Amino acid sequence: MSLENIISKSIKDNNHPIGFDVFMNLALYHQEFGYYRSNKTIFGHKGDFITSPEVSDLFGFSLAKQCKQVLNDGDILEFGAGSGILAAQVLFELGRLESLPKKYYIIELSAQLRETQKDTLKKVLPELIGRVEWLTELPKKFKGIVIANEVLDAFPVKRIRYSSGNFYELGVNFIDEKFKWERLKVPFANSNIPFSMNFQEGYTTEINLQSGAWVHSLFDLMTEGTVFLIDYGMTEAEYFHPQRSQGTLKCFSKHKSNNDPFSDIGSQDITASVNFSNVARSAKECGFEVAGYTTQSMFLISLGIENYLKNEENEEKKVKIAQEIKQLVLPGAMGEVFKVMALSKKQSVKLDGFKELDLRGRL
Numbered sequence: 001m002s003l004e005n006i007i008s009k010s011i012k013d014n015n016h017p018i019g020f021d022v023f024m025n026l027a028l029y030h031q032e033f034g035y036y037r038s039n040k041t042i043f044g045h046k047g048d049f050i051t052s053p054e055v056s057d058l059f060g061f062s063l064a065k066q067c068k069q070v071l072n073d074g075d076i077l078e079f080g081a082g083s084g085i086l087a088a089q090v091l092f093e094l095g096r097l098e099s100l101p102k103k104y105y106i107i108e109l110s111a112q113l114r115e116t117q118k119d120t121l122k123k124v125l126p127e128l129i130g131r132v133e134w135l136t137e138l139p140k141k142f143k144g145i146v147i148a149n150e151v152l153d154a155f156p157v158k159r160i161r162y163s164s165g166n167f168y169e170l171g172v173n174f175i176d177e178k179f180k181w182e183r184l185k186v187p188f189a190n191s192n193i194p195f196s197m198n199f200q201e202g203y204t205t206e207i208n209l210q211s212g213a214w215v216h217s218l219f220d221l222m223t224e225g226t227v228f229l230i231d232y233g234m235t236e237a238e239y240f241h242p243q244r245s246q247g248t249l250k251c252f253s254k255h256k257s258n259n260d261p262f263s264d265i266g267s268q269d270i271t272a273s274v275n276f277s278n279v280a281r282s283a284k285e286c287g288f289e290v291a292g293y294t295t296q297s298m299f300l301i302s303l304g305i306e307n308y309l310k311n312e313e314n315e316e317k318k319v320k321i322a323q324e325i326k327q328l329v330l331p332g333a334m335g336e337v338f339k340v341m342a343l344s345k346k347q348s349v350k351l352d353g354f355k356e357l358d359l360r361g362r363l
């Protein structure tokens with residue numbers, strides 16, 4: 001049975017369109033055929049998209065410097081560790097800074113990716129792999145640092161469309177052997193929609209219902225520590241900007257993006273940008289302090305990423321490092337679309353990564 005058959009059968013069995021979040025969950029995470037469960041190469045130049053740690057080790061090295069400041073004898077817990085390269089970078093640099101955590105936990109939904117992560121760490125950091133432990137569920141208690149790079153954008157979202165004063169959910173139906181959007185009849189009520197924003201007829205956007213619950217569960221399990229969320233996203237005012245009339249949903253395959261989640265189901269990534277104001281609201285509701293919000297560019301610059309370039313003596317390596325830094329920090333590359341948010345519990349340190357620019361006031 002193919003993933004298309006499985007999804008269409010669930011629509012037929014339901015006798016009703018399914019929510020896009022249900023569709024996205026199956027397309028990305030179905031046990032056997034979901035995109036993140038496949039054996040194909042997803043990350044890096046040979047895959048479908050490139051994330052910051054895949055661009056350069058300096059991303060993880062800089063993040064490690066930020067971790068050192070707030071580790072306080074705690075451990076690290078990384079969600080959705082992709083190829084495992086970020087874990088290797090962070091551990092390597094923390095080793096160099098003589099600040100290694102006792103444990104580096106990874107929670108990864110995909111069994112295939114867990115194997116990839118083990119292979120990466122065995123290959124590039126065999127001396128530290130003993131500190132890495134893969135968890136299949138959230139720990140009961142945790143003290144330390146939580147890292148999630150490009151994880152929230154991979155959470156299944158609802159898709160909604162504005163019409164005559166209300167938003168309606170766009171469900172997914174299967175008609176004439178094709179998946180089609182279908183507007184559901186009952187208005188979609190959600191307190192995260194800023195109705196004061198004067199939406200145009202047909203305005204379409206996404207709502208991530210899982211991120212709030214996820215933030216709450218982190219707060220419950222953390223005794224103290226800091227969460228670093230790094231993702232492409234924006235404030236609420238930007239997220240629901242009138243010009244963003246078709247939302248933020250995107251699909252990726254072989255480094256090209258498209259807007260059709262119904263093509264190549266299970267073979268392409270599906271993502272939606274993060275509404276960081278919404279994440280901050282959920283965080284404050286449960287008791288986190290929002291300890292910083294800035295662009296990836298200013299986060300890495302605040303942590304002194306350019307020092308790696310200054311300290312490199314080999315001319316060839318210098319050229320390579322300069323190119324990598326450009327890709328991570330330039331506004332036209334990954335510097336401004338990506339943001340970093342820190343949430344802290346029982347900690348009052350002024351975080352180094354936000355010292356050059358802190359945009360919390362805009363959230």
Ligand SMILES: C[S@@+](CC[C@H](N)C(=O)[O-])C[C@H]1O[C@@H](n2cnc3c(N)ncnc32)[C@H](O)[C@@H]1O
Pocket residue numbers: 036043051052053054079080081082083086107108109110113148149150151154155
């Ligand atoms: C876009 S990839 C990012 C991978 C990696 N962090 C990087 O930056 O290269 C999204 C990752 O999040 C994982 N993921 C999605 N939802 C998750 C969840 N609820 N818990 C843990 N991992 C999750 C996926 O399996 C995948 O590894």
